Structures are given as structure tokens and as C-alpha cells.
Amino acid sequence: MTQGKGTAEASLERLASALTEQGTLTSDWLPAFKRAPRKLFIPDLIWPGTAHGAEHAQGVLKSENPAAWWDAVASDIPITTQWDDGQHDGRAVGKIPTSSNSMPSMVFSMLTDLSVSEGHRVLEIGTGTGWNAALLAARLGAENVTSVEVDTAVHEAARKAIENTGLVPTLVLGDGADGYTDHAPYDRLIATASTGEIPRAWLEQVKPGGIIVTPWWPEYGGGAIVRLVVNEDGTAAGRFTRTAAFMRLRQQRRKPKHVRQYMGGKPWPADGVRSMTQLSPEDIAGWLPMFVIGLQTRGVFPWAEEGEGDAYALWLRDTAVTSWATADYEPEAERFTVYQSGPRDLWDEVEAAHRWWVQQGRPGFDRFGLTVARDGRLTAWLDSPDRPVPCMS
Ligand SMILES: C[S@@+](CC[C@H](N)C(=O)[O-])C[C@H]1O[C@@H](n2cnc3c(N)ncnc32)[C@H](O)[C@@H]1O
Incomplete structure (x- = not known):
């Protein structure tokens, strides 16, 4: 069974319309959405996720079940593409998802938070399938985009996928917590893996006035996206914009004792x-x-x-x-x-x-923010940096 080209294209158009209606895909990102279509970054074997929650379907193989594969690609859901750092075989779900193609509404919301404009140089942490890097390259020019991925197999797969689009940003294999000094300074940094701390290298490699958008995941749980503006003195501050459940940077995964x-x-x-x-x-x-x-x-x-x-x-x-x-x-x-x-x-x-x-009247996410000191110390605040939240330890 094959999926007709027309049907496949129609399903992607449905996704574009749905995201546009939600307000997450804005007109300034629409040309990039078309130039770097999601389908080119999704491997044959995938584990579709759900919009809210951590459940996964069994693996779907495109050659066996193209309708289910296309349905996942054209839906506003995250798609897991690797389990257990690649130490996983077969169709069943693995223990922990370790790479994915993120949920489209989250991708475009974070890109909107990034506030890019022509000529901006961007560093992405967590290349994953390469879709986000390709979207940035389509918008800003491949020469302005650098993306770092820690996993060799994921990095190689992303390279192949991006090459198919004819857009070739710099793809680096390494630990994104170190940033990538060779192309610094950057106007923008976007991380698509979550972190509990803001690495010093990120603050050093982003220009004053530049913006860092990253999923922040406190030890206790309940992650959210923070949008930080870097100051002249190497500190940064900004507000949380939305909730988000991104996988952690590999080095920050917790291995709790029994x-x-x-x-x-x-x-x-x-x-x-x-x-x-x-x-x-x-x-x-x-x-x-x-x-x-x-x-x-x-x-x-x-x-x-x-x-x-x-x-x-x-x-x-x-x-x-x-x-x-x-x-x-x-x-x-x-x-x-x-x-x-x-x-x-x-x-x-x-x-x-x-x-x-x-x-405090149960304030929501958007009333909280973070300040990052030069030494990386984090202070959370309510409404403005001069109202720090209490810290219990
Ligand atoms: C949610 S996926 C990224 C999605 C991706 N931006 C896309 O467009 O498909 C998170 C990725 O971060 C990578 N990652 C985890 N720790 C990392 C680190 N320390 N440095 C760079 N990449 C890391 C994972 O291997 C995974 O591929």
C-alpha cells in the first residue's frame, strides 16, 4: 500500500492550516515550513507520541503502514526517533526516548520566542532529526546556522536529511553545553533539549542583547521554556513563556538511587x-x-x-x-x-x-522569570527580578 502524493501533500497542508489557525505558525515562518517540510526529517521507523503526556504508540514502519506514518507526520504530535541512546532494537517502545522530532506547535512557538531577523547568527543545541536547524537555515541562510548534537548516529542521520533539502547549516557533533566557539558570537541560541542550569558557555557565546530560548527543567519536574536576554555584564534574565516536556541534555539525566x-x-x-x-x-x-x-x-x-x-x-x-x-x-x-x-x-x-x-494567588507560568548570574547561579522571580521567589535550601 502506498500513500498517493496528493494525499500526502494534502495532509501536510492540513497541518499548516491547523498550526496557522492556532496562531503558532506565523506568516514569517510559513515559507520556511514549506522549504523544509517535516516529512523529509522523519525516518522510516517512528514511535508517534501524544500532544499532552508521555505515552507512545508501538513503532510504525513507513513501508508497512504508510497511512499511519503520514498521519503522525501531519499531526501536531512529537515523534520519537531513538530510544535508549540507540541501544534499542525492534518496534516496541524502549526505556527512555533519547531523540525525537518535536511537536510542530512547540517548534514554531519556540522559534517565535527566538525573535529572529535577517542576518542573525543562530546556535541550536540538540540537532535531533535536523528539522529545526533546516527551518532556521531556510529563514536565515544556512551560513548563519550552527547546530550541535551529542549522538553520532543522530548527527549523521540529520546530516543526510538536511542535505536532501539543499540547505547545509553547520552540523557539529559534540556536547551542546559547551556551545560552539568557532562560530561565536551568536545573536540567538535555541536549545531543544532541556537543562536545569544555563551553561556558562551559552552566556559567553551569545552577544549582549542576544536571546537564549531553552526548555528549563527543574530537578522537581514541571519544565517550561525560558526566554533569556543576555546583558552586557554577561548575566541574563527573562520570563518563562510556556510549559514544555523536552528530554534532558544527556549529561543531566538523573539516575536515582533506590x-x-x-x-x-x-x-x-x-x-x-x-x-x-x-x-x-x-x-x-x-x-x-x-x-x-x-x-x-x-x-x-x-x-x-x-x-x-x-x-x-x-x-x-x-x-x-x-x-x-x-x-x-x-x-x-x-x-x-x-x-x-x-x-x-x-x-x-x-x-x-x-x-x-x-x-501569591497561584500565579501562572508567564508571571515567573529567571536571572542567571555570571557564575551561573539561578534566581527565580515573580513578575520582576526584584521579587525573587523564596529558595528552600
Ligand atoms: C527533542 S530532540 C531535538 C529535536 C530537534 N531540534 C529536531 O528538530 O528534530 C533533543 C536532541 O538533543 C540531543 N542532545 C541531548 N543532549 C545533548 C547535548 N549535551 N548536546 C547536544 N545535543 C544533545 C539528543 O540526542 C536529541 O537528539
């Missing part, structure tokens, strides 16, 4: 101190509360251990492996059992972060 190691091998509840709380773990489970807790805490991350029915235990652990806490969620309960252990009272920190947010 909860047993936190408990020092002792039986439950080890030396955990029991208390009760009125804050339901459900009230802090959403993306926005997680983001706000992530802004205020350092080195703490959650994990939900399933219980009977809808019950679960929310575990909090610190990255230094010194402290842990649990809060037991029971449907219909009005108070919840908490255990805390170690030098940090992690539940108290999280509860205080949530309380502060409620006291």
Missing part, C-alpha cells in the same frame, strides 16, 4: 519521623505546582509508588542521598500521613513552597 539506599537498608519506616498534613499529594501533582516547587527547591525530586486502588505514596528524595520523605495519598482522606528522615525535611520544604504559591 529508596532502600535512602533508608540505609533498615526496615520501613527506618528512622523516618511521622507527622500528619492537610496538604493532599494530589494538590501538588499538577504541572504548574510542580514547576513552582521546582523553582523554590534545590536537588529534590518526587516519585509516586502505587498503592491499592487509587492510593499511592509520594516519595521525595534529595540528589545528595541524605534525606527522604513520604506522603500517603488516600482518596477521600482529609489528612495524610507523612514520614521524613535526614537533615532536610523534604515534605516541609515542598509544603512551604506550595503554601507560598497559594499565598
Whole structure:
């Protein structure tokens, strides 16, 4: 079975119309959308994702099921193209998605955040399939675009795909946290893998007045895109623009220790101190509360251990492996059992972060921003840099 050319083109036009209607694909990016069509960057074997959430379909092979392949390419969904750094065979989903072609509405929203104009030189971190680099090259000229990818196979595949468009930006194999000094300084830097810190090299390689757009993913979770303007003194500041769930820079992936190691091998509840709380773990489970807790805490991350029915235990652990806490969620309960252990009272920190947010009237993402000091220290703020959010540790 093959997909007729007309049908395929029509489905891509539907995608363009849908994105235009949403307001994410603007008229200034439409020629690039046409010059570097998404279909050229999607490999034969793909795992279609979903617009909201982390679920994936089984692998779809274009030669076997062209209709499903085209449907994915023409839909506003992310498409996973690599699992487990390439150490994965077959059609089943792997453990962690490690490269993808991002969701089109996110691609164009971030490009809009980047505010490019003619002659701008851009550095992209995370070449992936090469689509974003090709879009930038189509808009700004290939000589003005450099893109860095850490994975050799992904980098090579992107090179082949981009060559098919006749647009040839500079594609670099390396760690994007180092930027790429050979073509610096840049007017713009866009990262398409998330980071918990803003690498020094990015601030050094972007001109004063230049813009960095990157997914920021606090340790606690609840990632969002931040748009930073670089200052003359090498600092940067700017607001969050939207929520986003990008895979992390490879070097920043967390490999958490098992909860047993936190408990020092002792039986439950080890030396955990029991208390009760009125804050339901459900009230802090959403993306926005997680983001706000992530802004205020350092080195703490959650994990939900399933219980009977809808019950679960929310575990909090610190990255230094010194402290842990649990809060037991029971449907219909009005108070919840908490255990805390170690030098940090992690539940108290999280509860205080949530309380502060409620006291501020539960502000949304767009009211928060980040300042990056010369030494890379991050300060989150509400509404303006002179209103820093509290930091729990
Ligand atoms: C969401 S994909 C990028 C999508 C891409 N911009 C596109 O248009 O298809 C994220 C990519 O970042 C890459 N990556 C992860 N860590 C990296 C690092 N330290 N330096 C450069 N690339 C990295 C991954 O290998 C992956 O290909």
C-alpha cells in the first residue's frame, strides 16, 4: 500500500492550516515550513507520541503502514526517533526516548520566542532529526546556522536529511553545553533539549542583547521554556513563556538511587519521623505546582509508588542521598500521613513552597522569570527580578 502524493501533500497542508489557525505558525515562518517540510526529517521507523503526556504508540514502519506514518507526520504530535541512546532494537517502545522530532506547535512557538531577523547568527543545541536547524537555515541562510548534537548516529542521520533539502547549516557533533566557539558570537541560541542550569558557555557565546530560548527543567519536574536576554555584564534574565516536556541534555539525566539506599537498608519506616498534613499529594501533582516547587527547591525530586486502588505514596528524595520523605495519598482522606528522615525535611520544604504559591494567588507560568548570574547561579522571580521567589535550601 502506498500513500498517493496528493494525499500526502494534502495532509501536510492540513497541518499548516491547523498550526496557522492556532496562531503558532506565523506568516514569517510559513515559507520556511514549506522549504523544509517535516516529512523529509522523519525516518522510516517512528514511535508517534501524544500532544499532552508521555505515552507512545508501538513503532510504525513507513513501508508497512504508510497511512499511519503520514498521519503522525501531519499531526501536531512529537515523534520519537531513538530510544535508549540507540541501544534499542525492534518496534516496541524502549526505556527512555533519547531523540525525537518535536511537536510542530512547540517548534514554531519556540522559534517565535527566538525573535529572529535577517542576518542573525543562530546556535541550536540538540540537532535531533535536523528539522529545526533546516527551518532556521531556510529563514536565515544556512551560513548563519550552527547546530550541535551529542549522538553520532543522530548527527549523521540529520546530516543526510538536511542535505536532501539543499540547505547545509553547520552540523557539529559534540556536547551542546559547551556551545560552539568557532562560530561565536551568536545573536540567538535555541536549545531543544532541556537543562536545569544555563551553561556558562551559552552566556559567553551569545552577544549582549542576544536571546537564549531553552526548555528549563527543574530537578522537581514541571519544565517550561525560558526566554533569556543576555546583558552586557554577561548575566541574563527573562520570563518563562510556556510549559514544555523536552528530554534532558544527556549529561543531566538523573539516575536515582533506590529508596532502600535512602533508608540505609533498615526496615520501613527506618528512622523516618511521622507527622500528619492537610496538604493532599494530589494538590501538588499538577504541572504548574510542580514547576513552582521546582523553582523554590534545590536537588529534590518526587516519585509516586502505587498503592491499592487509587492510593499511592509520594516519595521525595534529595540528589545528595541524605534525606527522604513520604506522603500517603488516600482518596477521600482529609489528612495524610507523612514520614521524613535526614537533615532536610523534604515534605516541609515542598509544603512551604506550595503554601507560598497559594499565598501569591497561584500565579501562572508567564508571571515567573529567571536571572542567571555570571557564575551561573539561578534566581527565580515573580513578575520582576526584584521579587525573587523564596529558595528552600
Ligand atoms: C527533542 S530532540 C531535538 C529535536 C530537534 N531540534 C529536531 O528538530 O528534530 C533533543 C536532541 O538533543 C540531543 N542532545 C541531548 N543532549 C545533548 C547535548 N549535551 N548536546 C547536544 N545535543 C544533545 C539528543 O540526542 C536529541 O537528539
